[in-house]
Amino acid sequence: MLKNLFLNVYKNILYTNKIISNINAILKAKLATVLMIFTETPIATIANTILKSKSISIFKPPIL
Numbered sequence: 001m002l003k004n005l006f007l008n009v010y011k012n013i014l015y016t017n018k019i020i021s022n023i024n025a026i027l028k029a030k031l032a033t034v035l036m037i038f039t040e041t042p043i044a045t046i047a048n049t050i051l052k053s054k055s056i057s058i059f060k061p062p063i064l
Helices: 002-039 043-052
Strands: none
Touching: 002 043
């Protein structure tokens, strides 16, 4: 029983991490689109910079 409990907790942690990862990917894509529109920089340059960053804070965008 205790083994099942830990297994369920572990599965929930993995699932939560996957959701956070997906949200992070969506934020990176939106940020790249906005930066491309406002800075007129090629999307490849912006995407490269953003993809290299580990995560994006909504309040502190990465320095390009």
